[in-house]
Amino acid sequence: MMQDTVRTGAYQAAILSNASDFEGKVVMDVGTGSGILAYFAVKAGARKVYAIEASNVADRAARLLAANGLSDRITVIKSKVEEVVLPEGEKVDLIISEPMGFMLIHERMLESYIIARQMFLKPGGRMFPTTGTIFAAPFTDASESAHQFHRDRCERCCAVSAARLPIRSVARVSAVNPPIPASDWRNRAVVGSWTAKFGCPISRGVPVIAALWQEQINKVAFWYNTDFYGLDISCLADAAASDHFAQPVVGYVEPSCLLSEGTATRVIDFEKDEPESLHSIDLPFEFAVSRTAICHGLAVWFDVSFDGSTVKHVLSTSPSSPGTHWYQCRLLLKDPIAVNAKQRVVGNLHMAANTRYSYNLTLTMKLGGSEAATTDGSAIESTVHVNLQDQMYHYLSTPAATT
């Protein structure tokens, strides 16, 4: 984590370029870890820093800070911040912390950061970072470069690309590969076979189209076995699918996989919000889809903003920003949705805090507008339940900034 220079450099810049907020002030670092943020605060002129750390890392931080002659300005306290009592009930001018997990909310440390504000911040004191914002956008499990690869080589399969497809309905998308009826678009087997067709013989061997979604489906395939040492285990296939798709996928997202220009956002204000407001969070969305594709789910990332008196700094973990150890997060729909360019995708991401220092997510995505029904009139909608603490890491691509 210390070696994540995007992260460490952003904190250094945010703190040192706002030295006027720190000069002569009493600061608290919540979850000091190595103590490096407390050190930056001293470099910016802080008179005293309380460096709070719940784990045994506190001992290492104390050693490190002592070895660098900082013990007179930084006091390491080994405790959960919720249980800290400062000498003579002292209050602090500024609280710094790095409480973000992946997707911002994982680990539920934001609540401890806000509780520290309630317990220790003087009226008018500042929080660094000041706000956190969750961003979401629909994604397809295939990159634009992959599409380009196909377009360059194959007239047939790439007729599905937006430019040549009449924008009418989901049925039009399926018409490219007849005879799949529109009502089957929610059927993962059909989407899978369409995906297989999309990867035409010319491009065979290019493992890019729906690679992630297909990987999860492949794991489920085992459970369709009707003769496993004589046992029919297929009755558990649906449960296995739910388990695999309940895993959030942490890794870099290629910006070209995003299917909308805009993003949906949910801001958390660390200077105002109460801890309880983080127990249940909703992120409603409505996206205008920018190109025809299969929507495999929702890509989610975050930024935090340091609203200093001198300058505002933003640390972003977006797909188009330099990579960080938080990567981005993808929530995969077990049943993807085919969308035409300019169609709307609407829905909600509900995040419910759980007892495993994380969140249970419910993602619902559906087509909006008059074209949003199948031929039998039912809504085209897909829902998936995700356990944020059961993340799977997927590092197959590199961050946009380094490619």
Ligand SMILES: C[S@@+](CC[C@H](N)C(=O)[O-])C[C@H]1O[C@@H](n2cnc3c(N)ncnc32)[C@H](O)[C@@H]1O
């Ligand atoms: C992301 S790490 C921070 C790393 C640190 N900023 C650094 O640069 O080395 C979060 C730290 O907060 C600590 N922590 C989590 N919850 C805490 C709490 N309630 N009170 C005190 N420390 C906590 C963890 O043990 C962990 O070391």
